[in-house]
Amino acid sequence: MPDFRDIAQNLAEQEHICIRPLPMRAIDPTTGTASYLGAPCKSTVASVCPACADKARFLRITQCREGWHLDHEPENEKTEPTEHQTALLAARSDLFETYQQAKADGDEEMMSGVREIVADLDEEMKASGFRGRLPALDKDKKPRRARSTRRRQDAPNLPRLKVAKTTVGRTYTGGHQPSMFITLTMPSYGAINRDGATNNKGEVVGDGSPRDPDSYDYERAARDVVHFSALFDRWIQNLRRAVGWNIQYFATVEPQKRGAPHLHILIRGTVSRDLIRQVTAATYHQVWWPSHDRDSEVFPGDIVPVWDPAKMTFTDPGTGSALLGFDDVQDLLDDVEDLEPAHVVRFGDQMDRADIRGFVPGEKANRAVGYVTKYLTKSISDILDTDSDRTRRHYERLHAELQHTPCSPRCPVWLRYGIVPRGATEKTVSGRCKGKAHRRDTLGLPGRRVLVSRQWSNKTLPDHKADRAEFVRQLLASVGIVKPDTSHLQLSVVKPGDRSAPPRDHLIMAAIAQRKTWRAEYTRALLAAGPPALQDTSAIPVAA
Helix, strand or coil: CCCHHHHHHHHHHHCCCCCCCEEEEEECCCCCCEEEEEECCCCCCCCCCHHHHHHHHHHHHHHHHHHHCCCCCCCCCCCCCCHHHHHHHHHHHHHHHHHHHHHHHCCHHHHHHHHHHHHHHHHHHHHCCCCCCCCCCCCCCCCCCCCCCCCCCCCCCCCCCCCECCCCCCCCCCCCCCEEEEEEECCCCCCEEEEEEECCCCCEEEEEEECCCCCCCHHHHHHHHHCHHHHHHHHHHHHHHHHCECCCEEEEEEECCCCCEEEEEEECCCCCHHHHHHHHHHCEEEECCCCCCHHHCCCCCCCCCEEECCCCEEECCCCCCECEEHHHHHHHHHCCCCCCCCEEEECCCCHHHCCEEEECCCHHHHHHHHHHCCCCCCCHHHHCCCCCHHHHHHHHHHHHHHCCCCCCCCCHHHHHHCEECCCCCCCCCCCCCCCHHHCCCCCCCCCCCEEECCCCCCCCHHHHHHHHHHHHHHHHHCCCCCCCCCCCCEEEECCCCCCCCCCHHHHHHHHHHHHHHHHHHHHHHHHHHCHHHHHHHHHCCCCC
């Protein structure tokens, strides 16, 4: 028989509220009173919290729709800094000068005290709404490492135009202003088995497992997925230079059955299909790292480098000599003539069959938006879940290859190749990296599932959420329902041991009761507003 928590969770799912609310302590600075409320967990995975995942997806749908067929240049509205922010920055500037003087005098005690004060100021400045990075007190600029920028001989040339600031596409006769849908995939690493299933085009698709696992290029597949995001950045850069205007994009990353990533990209405006194919064929990303081929591993087995506290670095367990650091090896490579990159990443060479379509605003465009955002509520492990033993073995082998593929200059996997990664300490474990690229449930796929350009809708997700809340607030106000302003409340996470905090069951019950009240008020406001309001709310899936 179900217990109370099962019934409460089931009712919460029916009412579309968070099933894992976080207890928060709210203090009213005007009255000094404290209360407790439940904050949504904000998970984007439906298997963790369906309500929060759906709300996150609806926000992405709203963001996607607003920017795809935008017919005017987005306006940048900057908020004027407050007097408090200005005072904080002025105080930080004075402390910066004090720190530099103490550094010149060699006053370590003064420098330590200034660092503590500046750290507190930075936290206060961020809490006030300040964004961006603040200059470090003693950050030394490293010389930029120069590498060859000449195009590879095996890549076709691209037209290069000066990129104009415009972000809106061409308007055709009749006032039509279409935009485009593009799918990019990675190259083949080996033939894939067919399981008899068909896709929406009637084509037989594979189950993801290779026909011949021994000849499948796992090393290239692992490296490609690690540097996939850098390749997409280069593709966007090349496309903008080829067309001569600042193309804006909304892209989602999904894994194919074989474990390789592919992109669904919406771009504002139109570009010829031939030019898109040309740009894709000519786009590549060169990885200028030390060689990390599997046959060049220095410590492939149980014998691993050891940390030497005296030398403050890792040493060879056999000779006791210190290993070279990542930057030291890079310096040695600078002197090598005709240096070749450690790896070159490219997209697949089947762009003649790629999915490239144009859309005008309407029902078909809405279905395309739904298709692009379809898998955002599923984790990578859910998408790659399989009942096939041979496909499961393929994923395991790809994951094993990723354990030998460095994901960044700070990756501890470099120790397998006798290279000390950047920022290594005595806590660094040779060959074990906590990055997402080495996890079995992600198979190297990037952490961000959605890639959006800065001027797509000119709004952040909190901005879109605030727009929906404002719509509901104005609708309720039209029938005399005024919600209290809670923006002045100071929220903090409930600390362990706070006996006044309510249990999660109480938070769920309070949220259920509140949701029913809100829904009744929202329905009353919609009926009072009439049919036009009902039509306007179609773009706001969970406004209440």
